[in-house]
Amino acid sequence: MTDPKLAPAVEETAEAIATMEIRGAATIASGAAEALATQAREIEADDPAAFRASMRAAARTLHETRPTAVSLPNALRYVLRRMAGDDVGALRRSILDAVEEFVRQLDRAQDDLGEIGANRLADGDTVMTHCHSTDALACVEAAVAQGKEIEAIVKETRPRNQGHITAEQLRDAGVPVTLIVDSAARRYLDDVDHVVVGADSIAADGSVINKVGTSGLAVNARERGVPIMTAAQTIKLHPETLTGHTVEIEMRDEAEVIAPDARAAIGEISVENPAFDVTPPRYMDAIVTEHGQFPPESIVTLMRELFGEGAARPWAEP
Ligand code: RUB
Secondary structure, eight states, X not given: OOOOOOOHHHHHHHHHHHTTSSOSHHHHHHHHHHHHHHHHHHOOOSSHHXXXXXXXXXXXXXXXXXXXXXXXXXXXXXXXXXXXXXXXXXXXXXXXXXXXXXXXXXXXXXXXXXXXXHTTSOTTOEEEEOSOOHHHHHHHHHHHHTTOOOEEEEEOOTTTTTHHHHHHHHHHTTOOEEEEOGGGHHXXXXXXXXXXXXXXXXXXXXXXXXXXXXXXXXXXXXXXTOOEEEEOOGGGBOGGGGGTOOOOOOBOOGGGTSOHHHHHHHOSOOOOOBSEEEEOGGGOSEEEETTEEEOGGGHHHHHHHXXXXXXXXXXXXX
């Protein structure tokens, strides 16, 4: 049997996720869902079985791009689970409806968690950020919309400097921004009232998996007595950790850390480039979701409520 055909947009989205043109957990989730919608719209299938197989193939291609970003399988699972119908037309409609609902929920979740996170920030606060998280920014932006004056100290976040995106978006929101190198974070924590970070995924024990450097920042914030919150929609909760699986950390290209010629000039060295790290729950004050804020250790209750049915992998079915 030949492999089902993929819509060009699926390949393009997969490439954009792999190269991080589309990045950040929530944006990856909505990008992948939209790609499934395009697949459903554009692919000609002779019968329901061929349509279903083509949707699963599209989901597989998307899933392989950044396999440790849990929002990606959560998005694919949400859409494929709702694929239903006796003919191709009905199946197609079910996918398009599911994607529309998924993206709507994602937007609403971010607005809702932004309001909740904003309540933790006071007028006149200075926040420190790490990397670029749309969920974390939603909290700061909502605080500004509430009329609070907020300033930001933004870590550049090596190796890819996503802090620059944060700096630009905060400037656009009217927030005064000071950009610092990552290693200056502890020095500037003395000027900070609240650290706000996002999450790539959250484990059942309340561990926060986020851009590498988050755990060191959290430990330093605790040592300086500065509260730290993670803003994370429930799409970031990692259902497989409910059954004891550990979270795999994505290792990225070494060339992101050092250019090949500079590396060659140094001589024989090895280079490691983990994309994320794990912050144990004891270093995080709160996880803010669209369902409210939780001490990290109690996030498991919410996970059971939302993912009680487990973590199927519908894209892996033949
Ligand atoms: C991005 C990162 C973000 C989370 C949350 O890493 O760690 O903090 O993904 O983002 P990368 P959001 O740049 O490697 O994707 O809140 O936008 O979902």
